[in-house]
Amino acid sequence: MFSRKKLERNDAIEQAVASFFNLNSEPKHREAIVALADEKSLEKGKKQVIELSLPFCANSRLDALAAYLTEQMPSLNKSEIKVSYNIPITAAKTTPIPNVKNVIAVSSGKGGVGKSATSVNLAFALMEEGARVGIVDADIYGPSVPIMLGNPEAHPASEDNRTMFPIDVHGVVANSIGYLVDSESAAIWRGPMATKALKQLIYETKWPLLDYLIVDLPPGTGDIHLTLAQQVPLSAAVVVSTPQTIATADAKKGIAMFGKLDVPVLGIVENMSYFQCACGEKSYPFSKGGSAKLAQQFEIPVLGELPLSNAIREHADEGKPIVVFDPGNEASLIYREIAQQVSIKIGAELPQHALVTKHTQGNPELGIPIVNQQ
Numbered sequence: 001m002f003s004r005k006k007l008e009r010n011d012a013i014e015q016a017v018a019s020f021f022n023l024n025s026e027p028k029h030r031e032a033i034v035a036l037a038d039e040k041s042l043e044k045g046k047k048q049v050i051e052l053s054l055p056f057c058a059n060s061r062l063d064a065l066a067a068y069l070t071e072q073m074p075s076l077n078k079s080e081i082k083v084s085y086n087i088p089i090t091a092a093k094t095t096p097i098p099n100v101k102n103v104i105a106v107s108s109g110k111g112g113v114g115k116s117a118t119s120v121n122l123a124f125a126l127m128e129e130g131a132r133v134g135i136v137d138a139d140i141y142g143p144s145v146p147i148m149l150g151n152p153e154a155h156p157a158s159e160d161n162r163t164m165f166p167i168d169v170h171g172v173v174a175n176s177i178g179y180l181v182d183s184e185s186a187a188i189w190r191g192p193m194a195t196k197a198l199k200q201l202i203y204e205t206k207w208p209l210l211d212y213l214i215v216d217l218p219p220g221t222g223d224i225h226l227t228l229a230q231q232v233p234l235s236a237a238v239v240v241s242t243p244q245t246i247a248t249a250d251a252k253k254g255i256a257m258f259g260k261l262d263v264p265v266l267g268i269v270e271n272m273s274y275f276q277c278a279c280g281e282k283s284y285p286f287s288k289g290g291s292a293k294l295a296q297q298f299e300i301p302v303l304g305e306l307p308l309s310n311a312i313r314e315h316a317d318e319g320k321p322i323v324v325f326d327p328g329n330e331a332s333l334i335y336r337e338i339a340q341q342v343s344i345k346i347g348a349e350l351p352q353h354a355l356v357t358k359h360t361q362g363n364p365e366l367g368i369p370i371v372n373q374q
């Protein structure tokens with residue numbers, strides 16, 4: 001009979017992991033990282049399995065993490081490092097959405113700055129990093145997610161004519177008003193009708209277990225935003241802007257609105273930041289540094305700067321998200337970095353839901369079963 005060695009939490013490994021991911025040294029930012037190891041075998045440099053549980057997803061950095069850990073701690077040299085993700089549930093002040101751990105609003109003050117393109121690619125980037133992700137298109141008046149996902153003719157199935165199943169697209173599940181009614185009908189909805197439609201879309205969709213639900217908001221700071229922030233358990237928001245003053249001025253209103261509604265803004269995604277010609281030279285058609293100034297003012301980070309790129313536009317127009325269809329493209333790599341930062345901030349920096357006990361995967365009271373991931 002073989003008995004499994006008892007593995008103990010190993011503080012030194014946890015600290016090294018936290019420093020690799022540049023986490024703040026405050027204990028609350030580290031405590032969700034759990035490293036289990038048999039300390040005695042570590043001392044002797046024996047081959048063993050280290051079990052690492054992270055509160056965020058980081059597929060693209062696992063090789064670098066393993067290299068960093070063995071460099072910092074040569075005793076890990078012969079060890080196999082097994083990583084799993086245990087993404088926590090963050091603050092839920094209002095009715096939770098069954099099966100959904102974290103809701104991330106993607107917002108912009110001004111229209112046309114690339115909010116939907118960012119929402120869609122952020123969703124796929126989080127999925128590629130190892131999370132279970134859904135996207136809901138809250139842009140009731142101009143839903144563009146179905147086009148960007150390449151399935152504008154799709155229609156969610158229903159078992160009971162009351163609830164619907166989201167549509168699975170390349171591993172992300174989605175729902176949009178665009179799948180349910182034609183665009184002319186939705187465009188004439190006003191106030192209560194639009195907010196009711198949005199709530200139905202969110203609460204009457206049977207989401208599978210999701211680490212993150214991305215909500216692509218309409219531009220501006222109107223009724224829909226207020227409803228969403230007050231009646232849907234938003235974990236955090238990401239604000240998209242171009243660098244030009246007219247866009248950052250509107251983005252500012254959005255950041256201020258989330259501040260008043262107590263929704264943490266994780267940072268700004270600067271879209272159409274620069275244009276890089278084939279010769280390698282960069283130019284700045286929409287001005288330079290606008291988001292950095294805004295970020296400084298609100299003491300939030302710029303999560304990433306995306307180029308004005310034909311490839312981003314073509315993939316969006318063709319319904320083939322660039323992160324999935326051209327993963328090696330510079331823009332895809334930037335989306336992946338943004339996704340990682342979003343995931344790290346939610347997992348290691350935001351307060352977790354009070355009902356979530358430490359290292360608990362889910363919460364039955366929230367309709368989230370306790371299951372083991374990966």
Ligand SMILES: Nc1ncnc2c1ncn2[C@@H]1O[C@H](COP(=O)(O)OP(=O)(O)OP(=O)(O)O)[C@@H](O)[C@H]1O
Pocket residue numbers: 108110111112113114115116117118139142144217218219271272306307308309310312313314316317
């Ligand atoms: N970085 C980029 N480079 C080139 N084109 C882009 C980029 N980002 C987005 N686009 C294109 O710009 C157009 C507007 O983008 P998108 O629909 O994402 O903006 P939006 O802010 O969601 O707009 P709205 O909310 O007003 O509908 C789309 O055709 C999209 O493909």
